[in-house]
Amino acid sequence: xxxxxxxxxxxxGISGFDDIAxxxxxxxxxxxxxxxxxxxxxxxxxxxxxxxxxxFGEAGVFVTxxxxxxxxxxxxxxxxxxxxKWEANGMWVFVDASEEVGEDVHTVGGYDFGALLARIQHAVxxxxxxxVSFDSFGSIFSRFxxxxxIRQELLRIxxxxxxxxxxxxxxxxxTDEYNGxxxxxxxxxxxxxxxxxxxxxxxxxxxxxxxxxxxxxLPHRTGEWLFTIDxxxxxxxxxxxxxxxxxxxxxxxxxxxxxxxxxxxxxGLFKDAITLLTGPPGVGKxxxxxxxxxxxxxxxGGRCLFATFDETRGQxxxxxxxxxxxxxxxxxxxxxxxxxxxxxAASPEDHFLRxxxxxxxxxxTRVVIDALSSLERVVSARSLLDFVIALTxxxxxxxxxxxxxxxxxxxxxxxxTLASAAExxxxxxxxxxxxxxxxxxxxxRAIAVLQARGSRHDPAIRQVTIDxxxxxxxxxxxxxxxxxxGSAALxxxxxxxxxxxxxxxxxxxxx
Amino acid sequence: MADYAFRLYIFGQTARSQAAVSNLRVxxxxxxxxxxxxxxxxxxxxxxxxxxxxILATPTVVRLLPRPLLRVIGDLSDHCRAATVLGxxxxxxxxxxx
Numbered sequence: 050x051x052x053x054x055x056x057x058x059x060x061x062g063i064s065g066f067d068d069i070a071x072x073x074x075x076x077x078x079x080x081x082x083x084x085x086x087x088x089x090x091x092x093x094x095x096x097x098x099x100x101x102x103x104x105f106g107e108a109g110v111f112v113t114x115x116x117x118x119x120x121x122x123x124x125x126x127x128x129x130x131x132x133x134k135w136e137a138n139g140m141w142v143f144v145d146a147s148e149e150v151g152e153d154v155h156t157v158g159g160y161d162f163g164a165l166l167a168r169i170q171h172a173v174x175x176x177x178x179x180x181v182s183f184d185s186f187g188s189i190f191s192r193f194x195x196x197x198x199i200r201q202e203l204l205r206i207x208x209x210x211x212x213x214x215x216x217x218x219x220x221x222x223x224t225d226e227y228n229g230x231x232x233x234x235x236x237x238x239x240x241x242x243x244x245x246x247x248x249x250x251x252x253x254x255x256x257x258x259x260x261x262x263x264x265x266x267l268p269h270r271t272g273e274w275l276f277t278i279d280x281x282x283x284x285x286x287x288x289x290x291x292x293x294x295x296x297x298x299x300x301x302x303x304x305x306x307x308x309x310x311x312x313x314x315x316x317g318l319f320k321d322a323i324t325l326l327t328g329p330p331g332v333g334k335x336x337x338x339x340x341x342x343x344x345x346x347x348x349x350g351g352r353c354l355f356a357t358f359d360e361t362r363g364q365x366x367x368x369x370x371x372x373x374x375x376x377x378x379x380x381x382x383x384x385x386x387x388x389x390x391x392x393x394a395a396s397p398e399d400h401f402l403r404x405x406x407x408x409x410x411x412x413x414t415r416v417v418i419d420a421l422s423s424l425e426r427v428v429s430a431r432s433l434l435d436f437v438i439a440l441t442x443x444x445x446x447x448x449x450x451x452x453x454x455x456x457x458x459x460x461x462x463x464x465x466t467l468a469s470a471a472e473x474x475x476x477x478x479x480x481x482x483x484x485x486x487x488x489x490x491x492x493x494r495a496i497a498v499l500q501a502r503g504s505r506h507d508p509a510i511r512q513v514t515i516d517x518x519x520x521x522x523x524x525x526x527x528x529x530x531x532x533x534x535g536s537a538a539l540x541x542x543x544x545x546x547x548x549x550x551x552x553x554x555x556x557x558x559x560x
Numbered sequence: 561m562a563d564y565a566f567r568l569y570i571f572g573q574t575a576r577s578q579a580a581v582s583n584l585r586v587x588x589x590x591x592x593x594x595x596x597x598x599x600x601x602x603x604x605x606x607x608x609x610x611x612x613x614x615i616l617a618t619p620t621v622v623r624l625l626p627r628p629l630l631r632v633i634g635d636l637s638d639h640c641r642a643a644t645v646l647g648x649x650x651x652x653x654x655x656x657x658x
Contacts, residue, residue, distance in 0.1 A: 146616050149631075155645040158583075158634035163571025164603040164615040171607030193617070193633075 056266050059179070059216045062100030063093070065286030069270040070261060075242055079207050079217040080264075081186075084246030089257060089278065090220040092128070093246065094182035095121065096284040097218050098141060099130040101180045108140045109180040110172045110215075115188040118145040128283055142172040148192060156193070162202040166209050173213050180216050187221030241265040247273065255396065256432065259286055275435060277398035281406065287398055287439045298503070303348045303450055306340030309522025313496070313511065314479055315504030320349070322502075323441055323451040325474055328483030332494055333513065334454040335359070336520050337483070338417045339369050341452045346384045349450070351414025354407055355387045358423040359456075362389040372519050386411050392424045397436040400424070405443055415450045421473065422456040437473050453477065478502040483513065486526060495526055564588070564596040564648075565625040571618035572604045576635050580619035583636035591648035623647070 058072035067073050074080050084090050098109035113121050121143070125132045135141035146165055173181065186203070193199050210217050223245070243262040248255060258273035275287040302317035305324075311317045318324060328334050335357075342353035357365055365387060369376045379385040388407055390400065408416065418440075424433055437453070444451045455473065474480050480499040485492050494513035498506040509525035568584055570577035581600055588596040603610035603618055613622065623630040623646055636642040643650070 144611070145614055149614065154631045154633060155641075156633045157642045157645060158579075158637035159576055160617045160619060160634045161571065161576065162616060163618040164569055164607075164610040164620065165617070167571060167603040167607040168611045168615075171611065 061097055062104035063096050063284050064282050065288040068288040069274050069286055071269050074216055075264055075267055076216050077214045078241060079219055080242035080244060082218060082220045082244045083223045085223050088246040088248040090246055091184050092278060092284055094184040094218050094220060095125045097182050098180055102135055102140045107180055108176040108178045110142045110178045112144040112146055112169055112183040114146040115185040117147045118143040139176050142176045144168050144172050162206060166206050173215055178215060182218045184220045186219035275398050279402050287401060299448055304344050306344035307520060313498045313507040314501045315506045318450055320450055321445055321448045322478040323444055324479040325477040326454045326481045330456055332483045332485060333515055333520055335419055338419050338452055338454055339374055340519060342385055342417050343374055345415045349414040353385050353415040354411055354413040355385055355417045356404060357389050357419045358392045359420050362387050392427045397428045397432050401436055401439050418453045420454040420456050438476055441476055496522060562595055562597045564592050567599045567622045567624055569601050569603050569610060569615045569618055569620045580635040584621060587639055587643055591643060591650045
């Protein structure tokens with residue numbers, strides 16, 4: 050007797066997937082993958098077999114009915130899987146159920162799929178496979194006229210494969226991303242476990258997601274998870290917040306690279322802190338970030354990954370040189386690595402993966418992202434937040450001190466922050482703002498710390514000066530109001546704001 | 561001399577398998593007396609041969625000779641249609657389904 054509680058998991062080995070599946074697919078059972086054309090069903094089924102071989106040494110059988118075995122072989126090879134070798138050593142076995150071209154097939158009288166079943170069973174027994182992919186299970190329906198027979202037969206095949214004890218991934222096509230069942234209602238056969246892949250055009254960007262609709266008897270993460278097809282890692286599910294949650298918080302403090310700012314945040318940043326720095330263009334965000342990066346060696350004996358979406362690499366090097374920072378030498382000494390990407394060059398998921406690869410390769414103790422708001426040009430606010438959340442889980446897992454800058458160009462909210470920055474602030478630990486302050490006859494810069502989790506931070510709005518030696522934080526600016534609203538100006542009468550942490554600008558100047 | 565050759569793939573000794581074998585024999589006897597060969601393959605016993613010929617459904621009859629290759633799926637219970645699609649010679653109207 051196999052009870053409900055004893056269903057085991059089969060880790061797929063697909064990057065990020067086992068995190069959302071809380072361990073893997075229900076072992077020894079069929080799971081149906083549905084999705085529209087081009088949603089990634091075939092890739093997922095290829096990955097399922099390939100990762101089993103690569104990571105667990107488990108043989109697999111690939112049943113293909115829509116494309117020929119040769120077409121699947123070429124797709125898999127293009128993803129970097131050496132299917133030829135695996136076929137030669139019996140780890141990968143094809144069952145080619147695709148249509149023969151140029152041969153007439155007629156149907157006269159009743160039939161069943163006994164031969165197909167025999168072939169699959171034979172392949173499983175011959176290879177000792179624990180995994181079977183069947184792509185596309187649903188397309189069998191479209192090739193044979195007698196739907197009634199086919200339903201009955203496919204039910205028999207699923208039952209027979211269950212009895213073989215293999216973990217089975219079946220695909221079926223959906224016509225609609227969000228409504229209804231797949232064509233021919235294949236769900237009826239594989240009621241227990243269903244995964245939906247989606248490929249939705251939203252805000253002019255493709256958004257690929259995977260959702261586990263149900264794993265009968267087993268817990269799993271719910272909702273849609275972003276995934277991408279990466280040239281290096283293949284099918285990758287972006288595990289937003291799925292990892293790193295268990296880590297203990299750090300009590301070690303490190304310098305921001307600016308002593309005045311260290312004082313303002315309560316004696317330096319916690320080593321695992323994620324800091325958001327907002328401000329209008331030209332106010333000194335990149336300079337602050339460069340100081341922060343430069344402090345990596347002195348402070349943590351480590352190094353910094355500097356990801357810029359704002360400037361080209363040459364521009365960043367030139368700007369740094371104007372503050373006596375020699376980025377090229379620092380790069381040669383492996384103290385810093387600059388990664389300059391146009392936001393438009395990739396989707397946020399791919400940017401995420403690039404950064405994750407760079408972090409894995411370079412092992413930085415600090416990361417700068419300058420500026421997050423540039424990505425707003427290419428993604429929706431929601432995707433941007435997903436991107437930040439996904440990244441923060443990587444940073445926290447590795448205890449990386451992180452500085453994210455965001456410019457002040459988009460839609461303003463009360464509090465003077467960007468729509469995205471306001472949401473981002475909810476997942477960061479320290480929020481700092483740099484602003485211009487208008488005085489009679491000149492413009493000054495001001496800095497304030499709005500939030501520093503776990504620290505007693507300086508409530509003052511302080512003057513900032515920038516010279517050849519860098520940025521200096523000075524005394525509190527008296528009589529400044531409306532800093533938070535983004536239109537800071539010196540006022541004649543109002544008292545000093547008691548609580549810069551408030552987000553209602555009209556209360557600051559009043560009292 | 562056999563100028564017609566058929567290979568019939570069945571799955572197990574089921575009623576449907578037996579019907580396919582006898583239907584094919586009856587058709588050949590009627591249309592091609594002593595001019596045919598039939599080879600029956602049980603895919604349950606020889607899945608490797610089913611794999612080789614990429615057989616999906618059973619019963620499937622493959623007409624090997626004369627060329628071109630023809631495949632007919634089903635138990636051939638409709639003799640008239642079966643004779644037509646298998647390209648059997650003779651007066652098709654004289655053949656009636658049982």
